[in-house]
Amino acid sequence: MRILFLGDVMGRGGRKAVVERLPGLRAELKADFVVVNGENASGGMGLTGGHASLLFEAGADCVTLGDHAFDQKEMLSHIDGDDRILRPLNYAKVAPGRGARIFEVSRGRRVLVVQALGQVFMKRPFDDPFSAVEAELKRAPLGGRVNATLVDIHAEATSEKMAMGHWCDGRASVVVGTHTHVPTGDAQVLPKGTAYMTDAGMCGDYDSVIGMTKDEPLRRFITGMPKGRFQPAEGEATLSGLFVETDDATGKALACAPVRVGGRLAEARPA
Amino acid sequence: MRILFLGDVMGRGGRKAVVERLPGLRAELKADFVVVNGENASGGMGLTGGHASLLFEAGADCVTLGDHAFDQKEMLSHIDGDDRILRPLNYAKVAPGRGARIFEVSRGRRVLVVQALGQVFMKRPFDDPFSAVEAELKRAPLGGRVNATLVDIHAEATSEKMAMGHWCDGRASVVVGTHTHVPTGDAQVLPKGTAYMTDAGMCGDYDSVIGMTKDEPLRRFITGMPKGRFQPAEGEATLSGLFVETDDATGKALACAPVRVGGRLAEARPA
Amino acid sequence: MRILFLGDVMGRGGRKAVVERLPGLRAELKADFVVVNGENASGGMGLTGGHASLLFEAGADCVTLGDHAFDQKEMLSHIDGDDRILRPLNYAKVAPGRGARIFEVSRGRRVLVVQALGQVFMKRPFDDPFSAVEAELKRAPLGGRVNATLVDIHAEATSEKMAMGHWCDGRASVVVGTHTHVPTGDAQVLPKGTAYMTDAGMCGDYDSVIGMTKDEPLRRFITGMPKGRFQPAEGEATLSGLFVETDDATGKALACAPVRVGGRLAEARPA
Amino acid sequence: MRILFLGDVMGRGGRKAVVERLPGLRAELKADFVVVNGENASGGMGLTGGHASLLFEAGADCVTLGDHAFDQKEMLSHIDGDDRILRPLNYAKVAPGRGARIFEVSRGRRVLVVQALGQVFMKRPFDDPFSAVEAELKRAPLGGRVNATLVDIHAEATSEKMAMGHWCDGRASVVVGTHTHVPTGDAQVLPKGTAYMTDAGMCGDYDSVIGMTKDEPLRRFITGMPKGRFQPAEGEATLSGLFVETDDATGKALACAPVRVGGRLAEARPA
Numbered sequence A, B, C, D: 001m002r003i004l005f006l007g008d009v010m011g012r013g014g015r016k017a018v019v020e021r022l023p024g025l026r027a028e029l030k031a032d033f034v035v036v037n038g039e040n041a042s043g044g045m046g047l048t049g050g051h052a053s054l055l056f057e058a059g060a061d062c063v064t065l066g067d068h069a070f071d072q073k074e075m076l077s078h079i080d081g082d083d084r085i086l087r088p089l090n091y092a093k094v095a096p097g098r099g100a101r102i103f104e105v106s107r108g109r110r111v112l113v114v115q116a117l118g119q120v121f122m123k124r125p126f127d128d129p130f131s132a133v134e135a136e137l138k139r140a141p142l143g144g145r146v147n148a149t150l151v152d153i154h155a156e157a158t159s160e161k162m163a164m165g166h167w168c169d170g171r172a173s174v175v176v177g178t179h180t181h182v183p184t185g186d187a188q189v190l191p192k193g194t195a196y197m198t199d200a201g202m203c204g205d206y207d208s209v210i211g212m213t214k215d216e217p218l219r220r221f222i223t224g225m226p227k228g229r230f231q232p233a234e235g236e237a238t239l240s241g242l243f244v245e246t247d248d249a250t251g252k253a254l255a256c257a258p259v260r261v262g263g264r265l266a267e268a269r270p271a
């Protein structure tokens, strides 16, 4: 199976890049299944139902969220009506929506998508993601109930994300990180067959501070005093993510490669 | 000027990769100046004088440290006897050694190297790195007292590192991050001429948890309980860093590209 | 029922104060049930089986622990052989021992003791204590299966501890905090009948930095650089805690008052 | 000299308690100098000029702030016009206002007041408070330029506050903590003559979560999801603080005692 994952879509610029480029990219890569992280698609904070629709129309089969899942309050009611949207498994015990779901893909194939939040360096506390993810992997074993499994580990610390990669190695097809808004250069297939990349990066303007217009974040770092609000940067966005090819029988990854298209970053496409 | 920067050398495996591969890499890239981050070169924690010598013999002109600067106690006395070793500017008011120094390069050229620690998500508190770095940049302006300036921002948060890049944009030739042990895929020349990469990555084994053998970190994440010590992973290391070409007159970056050689990660070399 | 709770016993000085003063204090207060937090009793870090015995012999009916529960490795095997010792409910999924237990008291009365760790500002992440504590309260309702319930909330943040107090108000007889090693002056019976005190304080030497000899902590704060180890301060310890009188029928608190005996702090005893 | 310090005034209820009770308390204690922490006096967040006036009219000679110093934007311009208001020394390099000032008291006596922010567990990073405070103590030595010195250490961690107490011991008359909104029961004169109390507590309603109406903080802790805003609790406030008597010649503390008047907490007054 050919799977494309795109990292945190950042505001209007990120949405525009997805709308304009994802259809072509999906076709070019002959992707069977596309997952897009949408936690920052609406004004940089959360996701509205309308913007979720844009992402699906552009070619996403599944949209994952993150710690900003419900920054747009309408998502609290919207999520239970659209089972293509996932919030982290361990977001909160009472959160609406779900953190894992099996999707049907062409030719009867099935893909499990799981999202979990890390605990290290996060602004709010969340329960242990390792046991939460494992429960889902056991419920739908790779090569058994599902042909592929993708885990979106939404976390800050590289240590926690690498640990999640190894913890799932051989039990998931893909473990890909989100949340830092910077793509990593470490895409690899781990020893037991899981494609891994510490962070997919954002779909946003990289002449920015993690996707926000530079002025206010710089002011806060330099003066220690806030003045205005954060605003998503409006320069051309780079689509950033990971492409993975898996074996439908075993669910193991055969190859993976970073994807970076448009905007300021050096282009990267699967060979 | 052709500048090569290599990220955190991790234990014996990292040292071995530097010793075996840096001489050839330096020659191949015709590098004029090489900076290596050595904060984890000795057992994954700190740097001994002996291991510093290995790095210099292999081709480093300057070795930077980080939050682990003095984990090996002998560095407390060693550093003042070797002015090629820098510790972060804002490590501690009473720390021995220095955080910035001008190095002489061939043909009378001069390079300022500065290292600073970030404040966000660090285990210990440090004073503001932005004002500390700026003081050094003003003392030796680019295109004035120095032909090139490299800032090693040793920090966890992508936001703080991107902010440092923009803060120095046009005033430093290179701002490169260290500390997360994962290379980023965002190498770029910022609008005013500073080469930037959020993290250089480690020179270490990427089948690991940030360079440490997987067992103990995994145990801690999964069970919540420590059992043994962290040990550097011993698999083949990938040398990871950033290559930058600068204009000797203006000090601005002309181009930059990630460097990844050996080990598990996909190879990257300047075009 | 008359319940005495003593906060974190700190090293040799803390043990000595418990051994010398607790028997008399227990008699004087006619306490029916005594709980002592022992997480720092052995060298300031953890609790050995031998030191646990000392606390029981001096008059403790139950010993609670905390984030330092297993700093003394022998507690990993000892705890399952002594059901008077509790570790936090949410310490780790695989931790030995238990986080809640019902104790038999004179005249057929039963007391539930529960300990949980906070999540805010703790050095390691722990799962949500609120749902964990609630499950225990529901399993053995106050005025039903048990005559009294004491919750030891081992946490840093005053906000989280006050929230736990209100969350349990009317469902526990006592919610008392530990971990900061400083007694608070806010002992009160909350509106629905739960005795509450944000922190019981330590049984330790208050001419110290949270019970440790001043030199090394001061050096670290002032110079930013560690030099030696932390050592428990050896001056005379103050026993510090909370005394509560409850109604055996309803389990509600009738009155509560801080207890401070010996050492440097102003003495406090129930009227 | 007789010095009264009151902790963080919390919203309308806290202001009301100060206005109604401080004049009488000041008279009763024959206080020569009164310092009130006002960082939460306006809606629980920051301080307006108008509310500052209320505190001064009620009997404050000096008002200190904290991490919430400029939550009310008007304080940014107001503070430089009223030198009785201090913000933390290490709030930010560019912050308006000052962090230390000498006040004239009756009979030609002079009092230095200093405020600093801690670094441990704070939501934003601040520069080292220890060196900042020391510089002020050296500029106006106790028993030399000033008859008394009061340090308000606005910090979360008990360890950092106790360390500041010992660091200033013999060099300040009083070191008193603020920020946690819970009074501690550890008021004492340290070995070299500094009166010390880890936290003065808030002037607010103690049937609350650190002064805020319980509902929203409880919802956030229990469900992990915010719903509304924090609102200061409106029940009767307890004035909470520390009273210290000092020797005008040496500046050393002769005695100290907690002050708690009104509201839910057990009353405390100097003997």
Ligand SMILES: [Fe+2]
Residues within 6 Å of the ligand: A008, A039, A040, A066, A179, A180, A181
């Ligand atoms: Fe994001």
Ligand SMILES: [Fe+2]
Residues within 6 Å of the ligand: A039, A066, A067, A068, A154, A178, A179
């Ligand atoms: Fe996020």
Ligand SMILES: [Fe+2]
Residues within 6 Å of the ligand: B008, B039, B040, B066, B179, B180, B181
């Ligand atoms: Fe490192």
Ligand SMILES: [Fe+2]
Residues within 6 Å of the ligand: B039, B066, B067, B068, B154, B178, B179
């Ligand atoms: Fe580091």
Ligand SMILES: [Fe+2]
Residues within 6 Å of the ligand: C008, C039, C040, C066, C179, C180, C181
């Ligand atoms: Fe403790």
Ligand SMILES: [Fe+2]
Residues within 6 Å of the ligand: C039, C066, C067, C068, C154, C178, C179
């Ligand atoms: Fe503790």
Ligand SMILES: [Fe+2]
Residues within 6 Å of the ligand: D008, D039, D040, D066, D179, D180, D181
């Ligand atoms: Fe406050």
Ligand SMILES: [Fe+2]
Residues within 6 Å of the ligand: D039, D066, D067, D068, D154, D178, D179
């Ligand atoms: Fe505060």
